[in-house]
Amino acid sequence: MHTLCLDIGGTKIAAGLADPSGDLVHTAKRRTPAAEGAEAVWDVVAAMIADALHAAGGAVGGVGIASAGPIDRHRGTVSPINIASWRGFPVRDRVSAVVPGVPVELGGDGVCMALGEHWLGAGRGARFLLGMVVSTGVGGGLVLDGAPYPGRTGNAGHVGHVVVDEDGAQCACGGRGCVESIASGPSMVRWACDNGWCAPRGAGAKELAGAAAAGDTVALAAFRRGATALAAMIASVGAVCDLDLVVIGGGVAKSGRLLFDPLRAALSDYARLDFLAGLRVAPAQLGGTAGLVGAARLVGLG
Ligand SMILES: [Zn+2]
Numbered sequence: 619m620h621t622l623c624l625d626i627g628g629t630k631i632a633a634g635l636a637d638p639s640g641d642l643v644h645t646a647k648r649r650t651p652a653a654e655g656a657e658a659v660w661d662v663v664a665a666m667i668a669d670a671l672h673a674a675g676g677a678v679g680g681v682g683i684a685s686a687g688p689i690d691r692h693r694g695t696v697s698p699i700n701i702a703s704w705r706g707f708p709v710r711d712r713v714s715a716v717v718p719g720v721p722v723e724l725g726g727d728g729v730c731m732a733l734g735e736h737w738l739g740a741g742r743g744a745r746f747l748l749g750m751v752v753s754t755g756v757g758g759g760l761v762l763d764g765a766p767y768p769g770r771t772g773n774a775g776h777v778g779h780v781v782v783d784e785d786g787a788q789c790a791c792g793g794r795g796c797v798e799s800i801a802s803g804p805s806m807v808r809w810a811c812d813n814g815w816c817a818p819r820g821a822g823a824k825e826l827a828g829a830a831a832a833g834d835t836v837a838l839a840a841f842r843r844g845a846t847a848l849a850a851m852i853a854s855v856g857a858v859c860d861l862d863l864v865v866i867g868g869g870v871a872k873s874g875r876l877l878f879d880p881l882r883a884a885l886s887d888y889a890r891l892d893f894l895a896g897l898r899v900a901p902a903q904l905g906g907t908a909g910l911v912g913a914a915r916l917v918g919l920g
Contacts, residue, residue, distance in 0.1 A: 623684070623913040624663065624667070624683045626684065628650055629754075631647070632646070632910055634914070642911070644673040650700075653702070656703040660712060682723050684726070685727060686701070687773050687776065689771070691726075723913070729761075729772075731758075733766045735747070735903065737911060737915045738904065739904040745862060746861045747761040747861065749867075750867070755802050758775045758776065777797070781794075786799060803870045804822070807821060813836050824869065830876050841873070844877070845880035848866075852888075853889040863900065865901070865902050866901060874901070881899060
């Protein structure tokens, strides 16, 4: 029996069918109508569920939901920052109503990404793992002692809002000096523009990486600055959780060594304690499907 999995974000919604080994035998993706009302967003989810059920021949063994946060895993509700009309939206009950009689599990997208990479990606074999996405934001989730660690409300591992500069710039969360406000793609691009990088119109992390690869000194400095902020956060979280591995995915991580080389160099400066000597950082392997795979795994772990 297949597991139906959903990955709900502010930009897109993905659905899939996973077989028991985690292979996705059906996937679909649609734009999130994030500016529309709650029911318009739900209609997209419901249509994708109907398509996936059809592809599964009408029955699935369970449903796993990865959602952008914050979430409340006890109530089964979600309030994604980038879906304004979903505030305390009862996504678990709504999914249960259209797929009755099977387990429905809800997790944060960061936890699901980490769990997916732990199961079938770059995190295989790790016991204490932080999975991270560095793209338009910085997100993450924890797998501790081999099991997903949701925390009290389901939001543990929200590492984008670890403060790395106590006098830093305002962050979208309302705080300031968060690693996301320095190391997200838009933050790095903004810093580069403020410091003299002549960005092409509409430039993002990809264009910044292109400029850095071509030797642009401001673009290289932007990557160094972002990577150093990430390293400070990773050293801190690594010390708190006694991690053995950090897996990093997302658009900014696609720049490869431009990010990972300065990140590893800064990490070796910050993470000096003996027990952190084995802390490794690796690129994610599953790409955009890690959240779906992890959501399916949530159901398997029950
Ligand atoms: Zn923040």
